[in-house]
Amino acid sequence: MKNIYLVTGFLGAGKTSFVNNFLKNYNKKVAVIVNEFGEINIDSKIIHSKENIRIHEINNGSIFCCCRMLEFANALVEMAKLDIETIVVEASGLADPANLEDIISGANARCDNEYSFMGSLCLVDARNYLKLSTALPALVSQVQNSNYLLINKSDLVDEKQIVLLEKELKEKNPKAQIIKTTYGRFDELPHEIKELKPSSPSLNTPMARPDTKVIHPKPLNQKRLDRLINKISKKAYRAKGFVTLDGKKKYIDIVGDQLTLSDIDEAHRDEIVLLNIK
Amino acid sequence: MTGKERVSKIMNHEKIDKPAWIPFTGVHAGSLKGYSAQEVLTDSSKLTESLIEAHKLYQPDGMPVIFDLQIEAEILGCKLLWAEKAPPSVTTHPCSSDKEILKIDITKESGRIPMVLETLENLKEKAKDTSLFGIICGPFTLASHLRGNDIFMDMFDDPDYIHQLMAYTTKVAKQMTKIYIDAGFDVISVVDPLVSQISSEHFEEFLSIYFTELFDFIRENNKPSGFFVCGNATRNIEVMCKTKPNSIFMDENIDMVAAKVITDKYNVAVGGNIPLTSVMLFGTQQDNMQFVVGLLDKLENKQNLFISPGCDMPYETPAENIIAVRQAIYETESVREIIANYEAVDDGIEVELPDYANLKKPLVEVFTLDSATCAACTYMMGAGLAAKEIYGDKIDIEEYKIIYKENIARIKKVGVTNLPCVYINGELQFSSIIPSPEELKVAIDNYI
CATH class of the missing domain: 3.40.50.300 (P-loop containing nucleotide triphosphate hydrolases)
Structure with missing residues (x-):
């Protein structure tokens, strides 16, 4: 059965x-x-x-x-x-x-x-x-x-x-x-x-640690960046990391569909960590 | 009255002798000739061969040439995943990340359209008395192929974009319509399964003007239209009627008897809705006959009416079930009697079967619904009679029509489940599919 x-x-x-x-x-x-x-x-x-x-x-x-x-x-x-x-x-x-x-x-x-x-x-x-x-x-x-x-x-x-x-x-x-x-x-x-067991008492508990995922984007221009944000916002609630935008290194922080980009001096590998995967 | 004339009269809401029979032979037609879904949806000669066989067996009043809602999507850049026994599915959506409006036009040279038009040409003579349906993808389903599932959120978040997208897909649907009408299709069927997924308020807000525009366009081009929906679109039947198609086709999720009350109010013909899986695929011939007779009995007004499967038939639908549907539409009274007799015959009629093991010469027994009225049965009996001409006294041949009680008793005793069929010396040789003279000869020679 x-x-x-x-x-x-x-x-x-x-x-x-x-x-x-x-x-x-x-x-x-x-x-x-x-x-x-x-x-x-x-x-x-x-x-x-x-x-x-x-x-x-x-x-x-x-x-x-x-x-x-x-x-x-x-x-x-x-x-x-x-x-x-x-x-x-x-x-x-x-x-x-x-x-x-x-x-x-x-x-x-x-x-x-x-x-x-x-x-x-x-x-x-x-x-x-x-x-x-x-x-x-x-x-x-x-x-x-x-x-x-x-x-x-x-x-x-x-x-x-x-x-x-x-x-x-x-x-x-x-x-x-x-x-x-x-x-x-x-x-x-x-x-x-x-575990999908039928009929059980209700317990409403907060969730613990978030799932994460790392991606390594290629160098971006504005259009590619927009697409990437669109994709990320569908996959995760929060994302942060480093990207190359129009040839310049940037720190990127995405919450929902809100984007923050800041200039950075140090050389970092291009990578974004997706947090709270949907 | 030819099938084509009957379909035309129903589409124009004129009085007819009986409902028209429209088997949606999609990929199922390929199964009759051993071709996969992909083969018949991409190869004109295989599709033609399969449709000619389906036409011969099912004797439709009208039939589609190809049933594949992904033809337009493929041309517009969607990638397809092919299946062996089902139409392909769309796996990528060109507008899923950017809310763009494509600028691609569809012409008669685009994608698989040349293959469709070649098949239509092949069929025009072979099926000249049958109304040939050109199936086009409805604008809402096509919009979802382009945009993906975000289309449902866009209806709330960006209604302007939905209107722009619908305007574009309606333009594409009109291009398809013009190509198909110029090529000679008799009916344009707009198939939009996604219509069942939204409320009637959203239908009126986002779809009504585009469907109305499309059906007006088909009418201006002097052809009748069909609006096909699948799923439970009960709530949308009235708003669909208001877009003024000539006909609406529906599946088993809708109560066709209740729906017809609404469609009659708007003088729109209605078609459907034999259950695809439970009745057509897994049911017996009796189940299929019973469903159709029952449906006809429940429908008070038999004008403005097509009988058809709820959608394109599953690949492996037994041919005998489809043959039985046609018989139930065309010979309703005798089929009603067959059903009653089939149930009653257990009480009592004794038949004696031949002593199959000790026959002096091969006995070819053809079991039919009735070779005088069922085309597939006529062909099956014809094959037997042709063999008799060749073999003369070397074989015996008998036809047993199910319309007689004693023959039902015989059929049950022999163990016949599907009609028409050919037994030789009590052993099943051919069921539903008509053998070629060579195939029948080989079978008979085994018993000489």
Whole structure:
């Protein structure tokens, strides 16, 4: 018997970070079905460091749409033959998971009831859920079809906004357990959440150390710098380091989309450290 | 009335004898000839060969020539990831980091368009009575191909950019429309799956004027249009109608009976929505017939109506299921009886099967829905009769039509699951796909 867990949430809400963190800490044999890789992929370091993780990617539409549902069901049927205990499904940002259990029963009919659906966790981006959910009905369905609602990036909005958000989420899904987190960090989540165990008491703990990543940019001109900032702001909340801009060495500090550049005298290797990876 | 005439009448909201049958033979057509999705989406001769086979088996009133929403995106600089059994997916978005508006125009020489036009030319004579649908990528989906998923945030943060992007992708859609109409397509289908992802308020704010402009343009060029959506776009059916397409096609996520009440109010034809996976791919012939008969029974007004799969069919959809759909649309009453008999026949009719192991000469048994009304069955029976002409008294041949109760009992006893099919001496030889004379000869010779 294999357990299936679903992770949903709009783009940038932190699904991949959550799954990366889950994989890092999970010691059983696991497969991940990723419905469309985003800007941030499943961390290849994690995959390479462990032999028991398998990744299956499904592109070109939501796995819950009738045009991709088959590929999802087929992937489950194929994975039923593998020696794995757990499957984590990372849905695409606009996935409407209302029919997940139907798809699993369809797959089960073809693989001797190999699967048991354990539950669903939805990452809710504190910054934009209230705004986006009025225009994108799939986001509401994600909330309605979840056991856990993880409000992520709650440090980026004021308390009033969080209160409104919690009220809205409770209204849409009174049964779900709501947990808040900050900086997209999941290391200190209660273990039943980060290990995706169903039904557990709520614990709201602050996150510990940030994840980091180092990049080495080529010499930049203004246009390339703008592009780089754009990319970095999508990947990290904070970044700092040294770059060469129009032939001159600069110290660079990025917080969100705010940029500070200062001249420096010493020679430093061009490198930027991304902090608080999203 | 030819299929082409029936489609034209429905698109123009004129009275028709029966709904038109539009099988969306996308990459599935390739499976009939053993070609991969990439092969049929890039090679005109393989696509032509596959479509001719699909046309022969499914006898459509209308059909698409190619179903690939990535043709425009590829021309505009998106990279594609190809798959063996599905259309390609877009992997890069040229406007994802810079909010730019491209300046690329699409011409009949661009990308894979020459291949599409060559296939259309090949089909014009072979499928002259069938309405050929030109599929173009809808402006909103094309905008998302160019911009990536940030398009949804842009709707809030930079609405002006969305309007500029939509104006550009609408211009591209009009260029595609003109190329396809000049080449001779009968219907222009604007396929925009992403429309189901937004609220009707956002549809009206960002999409309505562009879709209206596009459907007006198609109309000005004297061709009918289809607005295809996939996913649960129930909330958007009314605003889609207001953009004035001739027809709207939908998948299983929408209640077509409820949707038709709205489309009828706007005098827009409606098409759909046989479930792709549960019914067409994994269902039996009976399931498919039952779904279609059930849908027709539920629809009070059978004018302004197309019956089709919810979207392009999965690659491995069994041909016999598609054949059964056509039969249910064209011979609804006899199919209704078949379904009833199929359920009832267990109580009692005894049939005696031949002593297959001790036959004096090969017995070719052709099991059909009805060779008089089902085209694929006619071809299957025709293949058997042609063999009989060659072999004369050396073989025996029998047809068993499922329209008779005793034949249903026989079919069940033999273990036949798909029609039409050919058995020789009680052993299945060919199912759904019609054998060539050579293939049938080889099979018969094995029993002589």
